[in-house]
Amino acid sequence: xxxxxxxxxxxxxLGYRLTPQRMMILSVIENSDNHISAEExxxxxxxxxxxxxxxxxxxxxxxxxxxSLVTEINLGGGQVRYHPANKGHHHHLICQECGTIIxxxxxxxxxxxxxxxxxxxFIADLRHLAIFGRCVNCQR
Amino acid sequence: xxxxxxxxxxxxxLGYRLTPQRMMILSVIENSDNHISAEExxxxxxxxxxxxxxxxxxxxxxxxxxxSLVTEINLGGGQVRYHPANKGHHHHLICQECGTIIxxxxxxxxxxxxxxxxxxxFIADLRHLAIFGRCVNCQR
DNA sequence: TTTACTGCAAATCTTTTGCATCAAC
DNA sequence: GTTGATGCAAAAGATTTGCAGTAAA
Numbered sequence: 001x002x003x004x005x006x007x008x009x010x011x012x013x014l015g016y017r018l019t020p021q022r023m024m025i026l027s028v029i030e031n032s033d034n035h036i037s038a039e040e041x042x043x044x045x046x047x048x049x050x051x052x053x054x055x056x057x058x059x060x061x062x063x064x065x066x067x068s069l070v071t072e073i074n075l076g077g078g079q080v081r082y083h084p085a086n087k088g089h090h091h092h093l094i095c096q097e098c099g100t101i102i103x104x105x106x107x108x109x110x111x112x113x114x115x116x117x118x119x120x121x122f123i124a125d126l127r128h129l130a131i132f133g134r135c136v137n138c139q140r
Numbered sequence: 141x142x143x144x145x146x147x148x149x150x151x152x153x154l155g156y157r158l159t160p161q162r163m164m165i166l167s168v169i170e171n172s173d174n175h176i177s178a179e180e181x182x183x184x185x186x187x188x189x190x191x192x193x194x195x196x197x198x199x200x201x202x203x204x205x206x207x208s209l210v211t212e213i214n215l216g217g218g219q220v221r222y223h224p225a226n227k228g229h230h231h232h233l234i235c236q237e238c239g240t241i242i243x244x245x246x247x248x249x250x251x252x253x254x255x256x257x258x259x260x261x262f263i264a265d266l267r268h269l270a271i272f273g274r275c276v277n278c279q280r
Numbered sequence: 281t282t283t284a285c286t287g288c289a290a291a292t293c294t295t296t297t298g299c300a301t302c303a304a305c
Numbered sequence: 306g307t308t309g310a311t312g313c314a315a316a317a318g319a320t321t322t323g324c325a326g327t328a329a330a
Contacts, residue, residue, distance in 0.1 A: 133264040
């Protein structure tokens with residue numbers, strides 16, 4: 001879970017090839033604290049290995065997505081972002097005015113989850129909820 | 141062309157020009173039941189008036205967005221979608237298994253909204269929330 | 281008359297794809 | 306040796322922008 005372990009193992013066991021490019025991509029994703037975009041992954045890798053192509057990043061992300069090893073989220077801003085599926089839950093408050101992203105504690109959503117289960121018998125998957133609105137600074 | 145919509149009035153009062161293109165765009169948006177994309181708006185208009193350009197649609201949508209007259213939502217699929225901000229609130233519980241969409245009463249979200257305001261000073265825009273999960277029938 | 285708005289074309293930006301080559305297994 | 310993975314370049318799809326002409330107020 002810390003190093004390029006979990007996802008790498010999974011890929012290997014499923015018979016996918018462990019190329020250097022893939023391992024670098026996995027390493028960047030797994031060591032990233034926030035959701036990260038394909039471009040950001042690529043930039044980090046290119047700093048050390050300039051000839052890794054961004055299409056390889058996209059292809060690897062698509063593979064990981066298909067295997068449910070990463071989660072995809074759209075936080076606005078024209079880019080899709082990725083996150084290891086086995087890492088902790090991330091909730092975000094996104095300011096529609098200035099783009100600030102505020103991390104939201106999971107406890108804030110617990111009551112909602114309970115309500116949905118109780119009143120709608122619906123098991124909500126609240127792992128990557130993005131709530132849009134307006135932050136303190138952007139309220140006139 | 142009939143121009144007695146809420147958004148039209150608002151634009152007019154704010155001093156923006158009511159061009160035929162704008163009115164057609166507004167008409168399509170206001171008469172749409174679902175969230176609609178820029179391309180869909182354009183397609184509908186072009187059927188009658190072939191020389192309306194899609195960049196005009198985008199520019200109008202940006203204006204309406206800036207004035208909080210339409211809400212933007214990303215439902216995946218590479219396109220951003222739009223919806224009149226003053227139309228009824230849309231909350232949905234979407235089952236990831238069978239695709240069932242359950243309408244969610246607004247009251248279920250009120251406590252969350254309060255919490256966000258109180259603890260994060262964040263004014264949440266919960267008009268078009270989509271919560272993914274698993275419905276009654278798909279729980280085993 | 282004034283200048284905000286439009287159409288057009290070209291530019292951007294993100295993501296995907298075809299294809300020949302290469303390397304993990 | 307197979308064949309899946311990569312690099313490259315080009316394509317695709319959505320959205321934005323520069324500019325000159327047009328029309329709403």
